Each structure stands twice: as structure tokens, then as C-alpha cells.
Amino acid sequence: MFDPTNINLDILKKRAFNLRWATVPEGVIPLTAADPDFPSAPEIAEAIIRFTKDRYLSYGPPAGLPEFKESVARFFQEKRQVPANPAWLFPVDSAAFGIYLICKTFLKPGDEAIIFDPVDFLFRYSTETVGARAVTFPIPAGPMPVDFDRLESLVTTNTKMICLCNPLNPTGKVFTREELLKFGEIAVKNNLIILSDEIWSDIIYTPNVFTSIASLNEEIRNQTITVTGYSKSYGLAGLRIGAVMASNAAHYDLLFQASLHQSTIHGANVLSQVAALTALNECDDYLKGFVSHLQQMRDLTVAAFNDTPGFQCYLPEGCYVAFANITGTGKSSAEIRDILFNEGKVAIVPGLKEWFGDGAEGHIRLSFATSREILEEGLYRIKNTMGLI
Numbered sequence: 001m002f003d004p005t006n007i008n009l010d011i012l013k014k015r016a017f018n019l020r021w022a023t024v025p026e027g028v029i030p031l032t033a034a035d036p037d038f039p040s041a042p043e044i045a046e047a048i049i050r051f052t053k054d055r056y057l058s059y060g061p062p063a064g065l066p067e068f069k070e071s072v073a074r075f076f077q078e079k080r081q082v083p084a085n086p087a088w089l090f091p092v093d094s095a096a097f098g099i100y101l102i103c104k105t106f107l108k109p110g111d112e113a114i115i116f117d118p119v120d121f122l123f124r125y126s127t128e129t130v131g132a133r134a135v136t137f138p139i140p141a142g143p144m145p146v147d148f149d150r151l152e153s154l155v156t157t158n159t160k161m162i163c164l165c166n167p168l169n170p171t172g173k174v175f176t177r178e179e180l181l182k183f184g185e186i187a188v189k190n191n192l193i194i195l196s197d198e199i200w201s202d203i204i205y206t207p208n209v210f211t212s213i214a215s216l217n218e219e220i221r222n223q224t225i226t227v228t229g230y231s232k233s234y235g236l237a238g239l240r241i242g243a244v245m246a247s248n249a250a251h252y253d254l255l256f257q258a259s260l261h262q263s264t265i266h267g268a269n270v271l272s273q274v275a276a277l278t279a280l281n282e283c284d285d286y287l288k289g290f291v292s293h294l295q296q297m298r299d300l301t302v303a304a305f306n307d308t309p310g311f312q313c314y315l316p317e318g319c320y321v322a323f324a325n326i327t328g329t330g331k332s333s334a335e336i337r338d339i340l341f342n343e344g345k346v347a348i349v350p351g352l353k354e355w356f357g358d359g360a361e362g363h364i365r366l367s368f369a370t371s372r373e374i375l376e377e378g379l380y381r382i383k384n385t386m387g388l389i
């Protein structure tokens with residue numbers, strides 16, 4: 001499944017947008033947005049075809065198909081040890097919308113939300129779009145301990161939310177149970193909503209172990225809204241499907257009301273819900289094979305980066321991105337992006353504030369969710385180009 005014969009570049013060049021194959025000139029390898037080059041599992045296509053064949057594409061329930069809600073709840077109960085209630089979760093048309101929705105529901109103008117730095121741009125974007133202030137909490141790449149004293153010093157009377165990204169895109173950090181307990185204790189003490197983005201939680205490399213913060217205890221769970229999605233584990237980004245899960249009826253009601261799903265102005269497509277519930281119920285082997293392939297690609301990427309002049313990279317514990325420190329080159333991340341693109345014919349994501357926050361400068365991010373052959377060629381071009389400048 002995860003060998004090069006399974007990658008159809010002709011199709012990707014027509015369909016893979018968001019900085020990828022369909023957006024780069026012929027000959028450039030785009031190791032940019034975190035979206036796999038592999039096709040999704042056949043079970044998903046079959047389920048969509050079965051559903052579509054009946055030709056009834058009626059309105060679905062505003063709070064989601066019962067099978068979807070039950071599948072997501074079962075996933076959290078069995079795989080994440082969270083006592084999830086299907087009545088307190090609903091599908092959203094992407095994890096991105098889920099993050100925004102949680103911010104819209106629990107933040108008002110003038111409020112503050114703590115976000116990690118570096119972290120995916122969606123957290124700052126969503127916080128600021130609803131008129132709140134994003135306060136950054138540095139968690140640099142590498143083995144340094146999380147500075148919880150600094151975190152506590154950032155909490156003010158205006159702080160209403162702390163946004164967890166676990167595993168952390170772009171550094172690949174997987175938070176330990178102990179670290180999550182500390183985050184939870186600080187949130188409970190200060191009555192902060194915990195936004196826990198767990199979209200990357202299936203992509204974990206041994207011996208690391210993923211823990212959902214909502215699994216820790218009831219007090220912490222009651223502050224937590226979990227958001228997840230199916231773009232990363234199952235290659236369903238174009239279907240725009242995710243889920244938002246509360247831990248009590250009061251939080252659920254606020255989220256659902258803010259979602260506008262009841263009015264049909266917003267809502268998750270039924271075919272996308274069918275795809276996601278099929279992924280959860282029938283695609284364990286696909287996911288296992290994918291993660292096992294990714295662990296090899298991770299090792300290969302980090303070894304190649306550490307062998308590239310001026311680059312240094314830690315092993316990501318989760319996610320399929322590698323975040324290399326490029327300060328040894330004496331160039332900025334935007335300069336490295338341009339050099340690699342123009343001279344090496346490889347596209348990567350530079351560590352610019354607009355993508356990952358101020359703490360990302362001096363780094364580049366590369367997605368390794370592709371075949372060994374494509375990745376090796378990309379890494380060879382990077383090493384070669386950096387060796388020449």
C-alpha cells in the first residue's frame with residue numbers, strides 16, 4: 001500500500017492543492033503541506049460508492065449521523081480511554097473549523113488565549129478572528145522540559161483558554177501524561193477552557209505514547225473540548241471532515257448553537273461522515289501500515305537533515321513532519337525556502353510567523369508522507385543544494 005507503485009502523480013498534479021503537486025512547477029517535489037501522497041483506503045471509496053448508489057442524498061441530522069457519532073465516541077472510549085458520550089460530540093467540516101468554532105464559542109473580544117509557539121497557524125488565526133488575543137507560550141523543538149512556571153506567569157484575568165496541539169505540529173512533540181496533568185491542573189485552577197487538538201494523535205512513533213488530556217480525570221475533562229479530524233491519518237483532507245467533542249451538556253449546547261448546524265447554514269457533508277466512520281471502523285490495518293512506513297521515513301529524513309550542511313533536526317515523536325533548525329546555514333528560513341525551490345527543485349514550508357509563529361524562525365518544515373523514492377530524491381536534492389552554496 002505504501003510503496004511508490006501506489007502513488008499516482010498524474011492525479012496528484014491535478015488534485016493536490018494547498019502548496020502541493022497541483023501548485024508547483026513541473027519537476028519540483030512538494031514536501032510542503034501535511035497531506036499524504038498515498039491514496040486513501042479502498043474501504044472508504046467503497047463505502048462512499050455504496051451510499052451514493054442509492055441516489056438519496058437528503059439532509060442529514062444537524063448534529064451528525066448517529067453512526068458517525070457512535071463511531072467517534074467508541075474511538076475515544078476504546079483507543080483514548082475517554083468516557084465519550086455520542087450526545088456531546090458532532091461532526092464539523094474540518095478540524096480547522098473545529099478550532100475556530102471552539103474559539104468563537106468560548107472567547108470574546110478582549111479575552112486572551114494561550115497558544116504554543118511554534119504551532120500551526122490555525123490557533124493564532126482562529127483566536128484573532130474572533131477578536132481575542134493570542135498569547136504565545138514557547139515550546140521550542142528538542143528535549144528541554146516544558147516551562148510550566150512561565151506558563152502560569154502568562155495567565156491573567158483575561159485568559160479564558162489554553163490551546164493544546166498534541167502531538168505538536170510542527171515540532172512533532174508528543175506530550176507526556178505528566179505534562180498533560182500539569183496543563184490540566186493550571187487550566188482547572190484558573191478556570192480555563194482547554195482546547196485539545198488531537199488531529200495528529202494516530203501518528204505516534206514508538207516508544208512514545210499518546211494520551212488524551214480528557215482521559216486524565218473528571219475535573220480536567222470538564223474543562224476540555226477536544227477537536228480532531230481525518231485528514232492526517234486517512235488522507236481525507238479534501239472531504240473536510242472532523243469532530244468536536246465536549247465533556248458536558250452545557251459546553252456541547254454552546255458549541256452546537258455557535259456552529260449554526262441547526263439552521264443548515266453550516267454542517268458536515270453526509271458522504272464525508274460516511275468516509276470518516278468507515279475510516280474509524282474498518283481501516284485499522286491501513287493506519288497501522290501507514291504509521292509503520294512513516295516511522296521509516298522519519299528516520300531517513302532526520303538522518304539526511306543531520307547530514308546536510310548547516311541543518312540540525314531532532315526526531316519527531318509524532319506527526320509526519322520534520323522541523324529542522326537551519327541557523328547553521330547563516331540564512332533565514334525564507335532564504336532557504338527560495339534556494340531549495342529555485343536551485344534544488346524541492347518545496348518546503350519556511351518557519352515564518354504566518355505559518356507557525358515567531359518561534360519557528362531559523363527552521364524549515366518538511367512533510368515526509370510520501371514514498372521512500374520520492375523522499376530520498378527530495379532529501380538528496382536538499383543536501384546537494386546546501387552543499388553547493
Ligand SMILES: Cc1ncc(COP(=O)(O)O)c(C=O)c1O
Nearest residue numbers: 094095096120169199229231242
Ligand atoms: C494541528 C492541526 N490542526 C488542524 C489541522 C487542520 O486539519 P483539517 O484538514 O481537518 O482542517 C491541521 C492541518 O495541518 C493541523 O496540523
